[in-house]
Amino acid sequence: MKIAVIGHSGHLEKSALNDLCENIGYQIAKHGHVLVNGGTGGVMEAVSRGAKNAGGIVIGMLSGHEKGNDYLTIGIEMGFDASISSVFMMYNASAVISIGGRSGTALELFAAYLKKIPIILMDGTGGWTERMTKDLVDGKYFDENRIVEVRIAKTAEEAMRIIESIQVP
Amino acid sequence: MKIAVIGHSGHLEKSALNDLCENIGYQIAKHGHVLVNGGTGGVMEAVSRGAKNAGGIVIGMLSGHEKGNDYLTIGIEMGFDASISSVFMMYNASAVISIGGRSGTALELFAAYLKKIPIILMDGTGGWTERMTKDLVDGKYFDENRIVEVRIAKTAEEAMRIIESIQVP
Amino acid sequence: MKIAVIGHSGHLEKSALNDLCENIGYQIAKHGHVLVNGGTGGVMEAVSRGAKNAGGIVIGMLSGHEKGNDYLTIGIEMGFDASISSVFMMYNASAVISIGGRSGTALELFAAYLKKIPIILMDGTGGWTERMTKDLVDGKYFDENRIVEVRIAKTAEEAMRIIESIQVP
Amino acid sequence: MKIAVIGHSGHLEKSALNDLCENIGYQIAKHGHVLVNGGTGGVMEAVSRGAKNAGGIVIGMLSGHEKGNDYLTIGIEMGFDASISSVFMMYNASAVISIGGRSGTALELFAAYLKKIPIILMDGTGGWTERMTKDLVDGKYFDENRIVEVRIAKTAEEAMRIIESIQVP
Numbered sequence: 085m086k087i088a089v090i091g092h093s094g095h096l097e098k099s100a101l102n103d104l105c106e107n108i109g110y111q112i113a114k115h116g117h118v119l120v121n122g123g124t125g126g127v128m129e130a131v132s133r134g135a136k137n138a139g140g141i142v143i144g145m146l147s148g149h150e151k152g153n154d155y156l157t158i159g160i161e162m163g164f165d166a167s168i169s170s171v172f173m174m175y176n177a178s179a180v181i182s183i184g185g186r187s188g189t190a191l192e193l194f195a196a197y198l199k200k201i202p203i204i205l206m207d208g209t210g211g212w213t214e215r216m217t218k219d220l221v222d223g224k225y226f227d228e229n230r231i232v233e234v235r236i237a238k239t240a241e242e243a244m245r246i247i248e249s250i251q252v253p
Numbered sequence: 254m255k256i257a258v259i260g261h262s263g264h265l266e267k268s269a270l271n272d273l274c275e276n277i278g279y280q281i282a283k284h285g286h287v288l289v290n291g292g293t294g295g296v297m298e299a300v301s302r303g304a305k306n307a308g309g310i311v312i313g314m315l316s317g318h319e320k321g322n323d324y325l326t327i328g329i330e331m332g333f334d335a336s337i338s339s340v341f342m343m344y345n346a347s348a349v350i351s352i353g354g355r356s357g358t359a360l361e362l363f364a365a366y367l368k369k370i371p372i373i374l375m376d377g378t379g380g381w382t383e384r385m386t387k388d389l390v391d392g393k394y395f396d397e398n399r400i401v402e403v404r405i406a407k408t409a410e411e412a413m414r415i416i417e418s419i420q421v422p
Numbered sequence: 423m424k425i426a427v428i429g430h431s432g433h434l435e436k437s438a439l440n441d442l443c444e445n446i447g448y449q450i451a452k453h454g455h456v457l458v459n460g461g462t463g464g465v466m467e468a469v470s471r472g473a474k475n476a477g478g479i480v481i482g483m484l485s486g487h488e489k490g491n492d493y494l495t496i497g498i499e500m501g502f503d504a505s506i507s508s509v510f511m512m513y514n515a516s517a518v519i520s521i522g523g524r525s526g527t528a529l530e531l532f533a534a535y536l537k538k539i540p541i542i543l544m545d546g547t548g549g550w551t552e553r554m555t556k557d558l559v560d561g562k563y564f565d566e567n568r569i570v571e572v573r574i575a576k577t578a579e580e581a582m583r584i585i586e587s588i589q590v591p
Numbered sequence: 592m593k594i595a596v597i598g599h600s601g602h603l604e605k606s607a608l609n610d611l612c613e614n615i616g617y618q619i620a621k622h623g624h625v626l627v628n629g630g631t632g633g634v635m636e637a638v639s640r641g642a643k644n645a646g647g648i649v650i651g652m653l654s655g656h657e658k659g660n661d662y663l664t665i666g667i668e669m670g671f672d673a674s675i676s677s678v679f680m681m682y683n684a685s686a687v688i689s690i691g692g693r694s695g696t697a698l699e700l701f702a703a704y705l706k707k708i709p710i711i712l713m714d715g716t717g718g719w720t721e722r723m724t725k726d727l728v729d730g731k732y733f734d735e736n737r738i739v740e741v742r743i744a745k746t747a748e749e750a751m752r753i754i755e756s757i758q759v760p
Contacts (some may be wrong), residue, residue: 162682167364168340176667186397187363187367187400190395197356212396219384227359287496310495329481528734529705537672567693
C-alpha cells in the first residue's frame, strides 16, 4: 500500500514529535508499504528519514519547483501549487496519517476525507490534526455525509495496527 | 470583481437560509460583480437565482459531467472531480462568501485561505462555515501563518460592505 | 454550443487572415453560440472582437496570470500553464475551429482529437493548421484510431455549415 | 536524470521494435537514470521491462484508474485523463525519447517541446514520431518559435549519447 503522511513543513527540533515522525516513517517501510508525502521539510523530512532508515521507498509529491528533502527515493514534480498537489497526493494513498500541521494539512485532511481515504489523526500533535479530533460527527466523521471513518491514534504502533486492518478494495 | 459563494449543494427549502442566499446573489450582481460558484444545487442554486434576478452574470465551475442549475450564464466544465474544481475556483475569485456547508465547503475555505483570497463567513448558517468562526487565531486567521484575514458577517448587506472595502491588487 | 477557436497569439496585421478571424467570431455569435478561446492576442483577439461586435458571449481561458484581451465577456483564470489550459479548454467545446498557429495550436488540435471534439481546419491559414490538412488518415483522421472526424473549410460560412451539422450528444 | 519514453500502448509483437524499446529502457537504467513513462502496454511495457532487467527504477504515470504494467517500481495515479497526464509527465523529464505512436504520442511531443524538454525522435519507428522527423523548421524545431532542439536517433546507443550530452540546468 501507499501510505501518505501529512503535517507542517516547518523545521522540527530534536523532540518527541520528531521521534514520532521518524518512527511512523520507519514502521511504514518495515511493514512493506511505500511512503508518500509532500517531499519537503518538517514532518515530511522526519518521516522520510525514518522510512529511508528502514530501507523503504519514499515518494515526494513536490509542488512547483520545490527541492525535495534528502531522503526521497523519487521526487515527483507536480508542476502546480501546493493546494492542488495536496489533492492529487490523495489519489496515491490507501490511508493518510496526519501529524500536527496548519491550513495546508487541514486542506489535505478534507481532500482525503472527500476521496474516502481512511484517515488517522495522531493525538497530541497539535495544530489542525488535534483540532480535527474534537467534535467529530458520531465520534468518527468530519461531516454528516459520513464519507469515511476518521480514527485517532496515540503512537506509531497504534497507527500501524489501524493501517494493517485496512481492506484495500 | 468575481465573487465566489460556497456552501452545501443539498436541497434548500423555502427558509431564512434560502432568502439569505438569494439576497447575497442579488447584491453581488447589483454591485456589478460576477458571481462564481460550483454551479449545482442548494446554496449554489439559490445565490445563482438571486444574481440572475438582478440581471447579473453567473459562472458555474462544474466538475466532471455535472449538469448546471438553471440560473447560470455560463457553465465551465472543469473535467475533474469536485475537490480539484474547488481549488481552481479560487483562482477566479477576489473574495469568497461561505454559507453553512460540509466537508466540501471546508476544503474550499482552506483552499481560499491558502491562496490569500479574503473570506467572509456568514454567521449563524451552521455547518463548517459556523464551525470555522470559532477559535480563529487572533480572532481572524485559520492558522498561525496569518495568510489572509477571515471576516464574519451576519447579513448580505454586511457581507457586501466588506466586499466593497476589498482592494484588489 | 460552446465553440472553441484556436490559433497563434502573435500580433495580426490588418489582413485577409484578420478578416477571416473576425468573421468566424461574428458568425459564431450570430448563430447563438458561445465563443471559447485562450483569451489573449492574435487570432484569439480577432475572433473575440468579431463575436463581441455581434453581441455574443466570449470566454477566455487564461493561463497563469495572463491579461485577457479587451473583447472577453469573462476571463477564466486557469492557474496553470498554457499547455494544460489548452487541454482543459477542450472540455468546454462542442467543436473547435483551427486557424494557422504553431506548436501550441498543434497541442490543442491533438487534445481536441483525443477528446472526440469535432475539428475544423481552416485551409490556407498556414502553420500547423495547414500542415495537419496533409496526410490525414482516410482523408479525415489524425491517426489510425479514427477517433473523431477532422473537416477542412475555406470560409467562415463553410465552417459554420459544418458547425450547424454537428449533433451534440 | 528522469528520462521519459513515449509511444503507442498497443500490443508489441516480438520484433525489432520491441527489441529497440527494451534496449532503450535497459540503457536508461544502466546509465543511472530513472525511466518515466505512461505505465501501461506496448512501447511503455517494453521499455519498462528493459529498465527493470537492468535493475533500474521505473515510474509509471497512470491516468484514471489504469492498471500499471508488471515492470513498474512505482505507479503514480494522476487521477485524470491521459491527455492531462501526458502533459504532467513532462514536468518529470529531463529528456524524452519518442518511438512510433499515434495522436497521444503527438500530444506528448508538443507538450514536451512547449516545456523546452529536449526531444529525441527514434527514426524508422513509424507513426507520429517518424512523421515529426519530416519538415522540421531549420531541421530541428517543431515551429518558428525554436523553443528546444529536436534530435533524431537511429539506435538506443545513439539516443543515449544524446541524453548524456544534455546539460541539466
